Amino acid sequence: MEFRVLGPLEVLTDAGPVVPGGPRSRALLTALLLTPGELVPIHRLVEIIWGDAEPTDPDNAVHRVVSRLRRVLGPGAASVVTRPPGYLVAVDRRDVDAEAFAEEVRGAAGRLAADPEGALAALDTALARWRGPAYGEFGDGFARAAAARLEELRIVAREHRVEALLRAGAAATAAATAADLAAQHPLRERPVELAIRALAGDGRVPEALAAYRRHHDLVREELGLDPSPALRDLHARVLRAELPDTALPRATVTVPAPRSAPDASAGGTRAWPGSRLPPRAPTPLRGRDDVLDQLDEVLAARPLVTIVGPGGVGKTRVARELAHRASAAGRAVWWVDLAPVTEDRLVEAVAAATGVELRDEDPAEELVRSLAVYRGVLVLDNAEHLLDALAALVEQVLAGRHGLTVLATSRERLGVDAEAVQALPPLTVPTDADEANPAVRLFLDRLPTTRTDAADPEQIGLVARACRRLDGLPLAIELGAARADTLGLPLLLERLGDRLDLLAGGRRTAERRHRTLRAVVEWSHHLLTAEEAALFARLAVFPGSFGLDQVETVCADDRLPAPAIAPLLARLVEQSLVRRVGDRFGLLETLRLHAVERLEASGERGRWTTRHARDTAQRLETHGAMLWTADEPRAVRALTELLDDLHAAWAHVHRYDRPLAVRMAADVHDFAYGRQRLDLLRWGLVVAEWEGGPSGTGVPGAAPADLARALATAATAAWSSGRRDEAATLAARGIERAGGPSRPAAMQARRVAMHLAMFSGHTAEAAAGYRALAASSRGAGEDARALVFELCAAQALSYDGRTDEAAALVDRLRPAVAATHHPTTLTSAATVEGMVREGTDPGRAMECYAAAVEHGAAAECRLFVTIARSASAALRARTTRSVAALPELAAALDAWSQLNNESMQWWVLAHVVVVLADVGRTREAATLDVLVAEAGDRRPLVGTGDRRLRGEVRPVRSPPAGTPAPAARAAALAEAVALARRALGRH
Template identity: 40%
Template sequence: MQIGILGPFEVRIGDGVLADVPGARLRALLVALALQAGHPVGKATLIDWIWGQNPPADATNSLHRLVSRLRKALPDGAIEGQTDGYRLAVGPDAVDAVRFERLARDPRRAGEALTLWRGPALQDVGPLDSEAFDAAVTRLENLRLSALEDRFAAETGAVAELTALVAAHPVRERLVAALIRALAAAGNDSEALLVYQRTREVLADTLGVDPSPELSAVHVALLRGELSRRATPRATNLRAELTSYLGKESDVAAVRALLTGHRLTTLIGPGGSGKTRLANETARTLLDAVPDGVWLVELAAVTAGGDVAQTTLAALGQRDSLLGVAPDAEPVDRVIAAIRDRAALLILDNCEHLIESAAAFAHRVLGECRRLRILATSREPLGITGEALWTVEPLALPGEDDDPAGSPAVQLLRDRAGAVRPDLGTDVRTMARVCRALDGMPLAIELAAARLRTMTLDQLANRLDDRFRLLTGGSRTALPRHRTLRAVIDWSWGLLDDAERTVLRRLSVFAGGAGLDAAERVCGGPDVLELLTALTEKSLVVTAGDGTPRYRMLGTIKEYAAQRLDEAGEAESVRRAHLAYFTELTETAEPGLRRAEQLRWLVVLRAEHDNIAAAMRGAFAAGDADGAIRLAASAGWYWWLAGHKAEGNELVVTAAALPGGTPGVHRALVYTLIAQFLFAGQSDQYSATEWIHQAYEMARDHLDAHPALRLLAALDRLLREPAEPVTVWEPLLSDEDPWVRGLGRLQLGKMRIMLGDGRPEADALLVAALDEVRRVGERWTIAFALVELAGRIAMRGEFGPACEYYEEAIATVAELGALEDIVGMRARQAQLYRLLGDERSSAAAMAEAQRCAERVAWPNALAELALARAELAITGDDRAQAHEHLAVATAMMGAEAEQPMVRALIETLRGWAADDLDEAREHRVAAYRSAAEAAHPLLVATVLVGIADQALREQQYERAAELIAAGIALRGLPDRSQPAEARIAETARRHLGTRITEVAPGRWRELAELTLAC
């Protein structure tokens, strides 16, 4: 059953059949129950809803009769009798108003929430003489206005709609601010200023107040010109074109019109007809009309069977996107999470070789992303219901009696040839002959124009007559997949000498282009620079880069060259050369990544990111286990540092799983990386331990081969000999490598704190570790030390300095680009600002955490954020919000939520958010059991605070005091960042009349079990 009250009243049952619920009072009864869907509603509340201040003398019986009538109108069992009321047995999402409220709590989903409104709320229910009814209408309408404000805060445009809203609600300052921004973005700064002036006057006249600081800030930005169209950045990855666009202006207008009316538009046509350029030019005209950006997804380089969704993530700048899904989610789920509520345009370019997967991807994301539009280019339709098609025809050719100069094809040839041959002349008749021979195909014309650098127009025309006979040999759409393009490129290939052909086909192994050094090593020979220059002049290779040039090929030429590489029998040897080069590069860079020069090396490796991944995947495809392991061992730290944890985790795990290969230092390093990723992702800690053990066994006789192996040895000893948790790190303090020394000191301090060392000496270890790693200059470890220090001093109650440490740590990892590490830091900062009473800074920190989490894919990013939000909601006594955030966190973590440490934390938070004591007890029993299994002292201490709260609420004051004391004993000091601890202790003291005595740390199990009776 679905109930709609946000507009015309309607109740749909079964397969959408409308149920008849006649009469204002009968509808009012249903609405009162629906607004509390799934929860009991008291009889007094219902009577007040229906009759207000004038109930009938037998109100209870009247209500009973109304309920009887309503039951007849609804499916059996829809209304359940309760002790003192009734309950509508439907889920919350069955009622549009309830679903709207849930969605509207998240400003990012305001647009989705507003789609539920079909007109004024409860318009077919009243009028009723009921203050409760009127209050509900007012409340819903205010929530709608707030959602509109959230929506317009994230969008620019809709001037007409905003103008009407501001006229109806002149003192809603967020709407006024949105209108000012929209007017400024449209170039109407003067009107925007008038809106501000009118609003200021209205506020003064009606409320006697000045504009809020937020509205005043918008006014200042308007005066500074910061809100104008030219100042608004446009989200896109479209590259600026280097050449003019000729002959297709009407096509751009037609395709734009199709995009306006359809959510999927596909440009179809033969290869070389200009589908990609037309898509880009059309999209460029829509940049200001698409709030969340235009994104080009280049599929030409993706091999058959490749993942369209993963390529889309990369195009969106979220190669490592998790964005609100479980850790093992498919890439398509990550794409949906990234753009679910966004008004964006995706260009899926060159779908033909991935037609089935591209069609499935488009169908899935369009079904789940309501505001998304897709513009695809392909040689055949995607074949999806609702798909609009536009055939991209070749450029118009001149007829025999037409003036050739007016032909778009000739105009294109003149423009491109004139750039390389200023003395070309005006022989438009011969130009028309060339264009006819090439069937007006833009790519073929551009390749032909490039040859005019070294030959005359007549020579070119004469050769084309023979060379491209296939282009006019039949229907182009009936030819094999690439034949038209191959004919053009075959001709260009035929003009190359053997050395140029060798370089061109070998260059095809690169992904994302190649620097000169890489090209010389992989393509071979001392003359590679001269050959690349020649190929660039012939438009077969493109140079890019502001400083050091990089050489790349267009997708179709790259595909052609790769086929030639296979034909030459060189594919495997070139792959090995490519793998060897990038293995050597990463091995050279890897030591520098642990030093101050890591930023310089990160720039180098980021430029080769695609090549490193391609080398890895090439090794996978060839079954080259040792090659893959060696590259993974040297590239793993780069993936960790540079914000590619999800991709790095996938690659190192795949490398380790390849059959064959030999054990040794490289494999030990890869196993260590796998454990590092597992520990960081809160995955199966037992599996991480096993990887550590295997790695140590392989490397135990070669610990000097790499600094990480000495850390591995200490960690393995810790796992094997848990009775000596502190001494395992002490040998590292005298290691010859300062990075190892710093990490050893940091781990030693962290271990002492974890074991309950509350003395300042433990803090001093962290300070000393920070000094050590600062001298090394390795930023991630510096941030690690800062975070540990921040947590420690926050425990001591120094919240302001702790926030400063977090700020420094955030700035440090931001230099690396590791946004996933910023999420937790900002979230913790938000909690500390709340403790300081600085709500504004707390909200800003949490908003920044959200923005970072949406841009990364590391599995715990959004889950960690949701847990932090739940904790903040508990602090603010908003239990409903806490439950919602906890549900989000557990859904994102999937099976990982059942890990003992994670489950203990989640169940503790659920205990704080519980609505009654019995429910709280259940959660605290679960938290205790998980904490006992994990046996992590600081976690146990946190769980004990929750159990102490249970004891306090059950008036077990002495037990509450003892539990708090046991937690303090485990930590070695009180935790002032948990205000509940001090509150519980103080309340217990007031009732006991004495101070809490010390409790031995080992008594915590006894005390917890006595309290919970479990």
């Protein structure tokens, strides 16, 4: 016989699991199991079971509870032993799962260093014993102290498991597990330490440093403390790449001491007989464990709990599970399905569900009086269409309540005093083919037929995509699974744009309003007022999240004046049709499709889409102008939040308003270039085609200055893609359209031209050009931009071998740079100083690169941050000539690959050649060297460092004649990157 307390109390007998039927029996057995084998006196059991309401004959009362418990235990009844002046459970401690768990964790901790695989298996066995919170319903009562000790040991066991994974060589898995643990317990230091070690051991040094920074900032903010000296030392060692692979301390574990007598804090309540609730669902409830646990706690403390959320999110299913949990814990439960109920039948429906007979002339008053003596949980499901009448009734019921708890489900809260509201979100959707993801598991559960390929990674990937497209809505996922069985996953994904009509059918036992996705959405829409419905339709123009100010600007008119927008939007949030995320709002894609239909039906979609595009273009211009001020971080955040709007606005003006499209392509340059957003930079290439490409038709109405700046955006896009000659031509066209190099509109194109000159080896020309640009910027009052140009001049001087002159310039600029408080200028200065110091003081250069990364993070300046990280990796490679540099080089290569910057990928690949040769991988170095040499002018030249690569590592090879086609260029780069990753991965 096994006694289980790591979750709801149960006893495992030969006939299967047994749960003592009454709350007093469960409380008594739990009290005895707190100290197995030890006597618990009767007076202590009385305190636990009855609290202050002590029975008149305590000894006899406890004896009756013991007798009932023994009857339930059957053959195991002998384990409950009477021994005056109390009782005990006579069992081997290993027969109590909490004791077995503690012993298994202790044993695994002792094996971590010598046998990590064995320790891992033991920890998995121990952790698998948990079925829920320790001591179940009594974990927050008299068993609170013991439960807390076990929960602490559970966390320790999970920490040991991460360490075992790391010692066993599974660094990637250890990193992911440690990150999850650190997220759940952010103030604990051990998970952070393990995450840093695992990430660094997996070659993900930037992520390891980011984990430390997050913990550092959190403990500073929450506790006013710094991380421990040991963690700070670990951080420093990771920065210096000095962390040994085996630098793991021998594990220690603290196992709870023998447990004392239970705390005195619990009492019992009498449940009214006659629970009435629908049967438990035959399939598991996926992805709701945390919500259920949280709601269990709230239901125990609050008289009214309302679960709110959009249609199809699973409110009824969660409420049903909570009802069955309450029933299993000995509480009476009454279930009222309000979906078919009208307002005039509300009182009658509640009375029928609770067994109250109505005879008085005032049925509501009689119902309230009757419910006042009930003890249990009253569930009011699907309440959204009866809110006014139901709120009044519930308020009356709670006023006379003694032991009744009300649980309601609705798309909107009731609005009653003492109401606790739990918003039920959609299921978390996977980013990749994750078969364990709850949304994916739900989809697979609901497939009508058993598939032999259910675990095939390609199929799981398609299921994951479907779950993402379906917003994680459980009902949509269930209906999608039903359709996938008949259409097949590829066709289902292709047709999900028509999901409102496509997703129909499902379970025949479901209510009609849950049999199609359209019916679910229209049920919610039917409850809106005319003004709410109008605003809901207009919100369709926002492709992603949106701010209140955007809605007020775009959606207001004479029918919905601006002052009315905020209250209407609040009503849509309350009705679960709009989601609030922080200080922004959004629509689930399923609801947005319905809004699009409504807007189309009104005949006004073009009007509101045009207003959205113009507003977005104006915000791009406004925030773009802030990028060269100390408000850069705020501007970057605002533009990042607008990314979906920017793409939607561009798609609209690209078709209907070319002059505005040209202005957007011009205004986006600085944001897109600094953040390395090639998708935005490509807007310039479209304008270049219109303006003067082979099929160019011109852009009537576009301002010449806008055309000039848009061509500079095109030049930057071409350069980032490794097409240097095309970039030079576009930059020259931009200068010409501006009216010459002295015109302000030519500045962006001149900057591209100087960048091309510097990275083509014409460093003296570039230095002079940057100084001229700095003078022009300063004359225009743009001091931060002028400083960046002067720093570029210092970079060009260092590439030209004039290091002393470059260093002097950097030193002279330092006070002015610091005074700007401008992240991009600070990041640029630190990056350039690192480049200048590389030859004379590598240690100082590494410090500068680290500072650049810190400064750039404030404004998501991915350009300079990634340059700094890449330069740091290259410097370490050149100075150490060891395999220790390989993980950083791999990370740098991955970063530029993710940004789609081909030029900088070739630059990193050149340094990979050097290190592979230095560590003796000559064959791989030679093969990669051929590909790098053939890249020709697609690889930027970097002055003295590049001369070393050409002169000391390999003979200079002439690139093949002619310019390779785009497909050939892409294939060559892909081949080189794949070869480099394989070579770096071996180390």
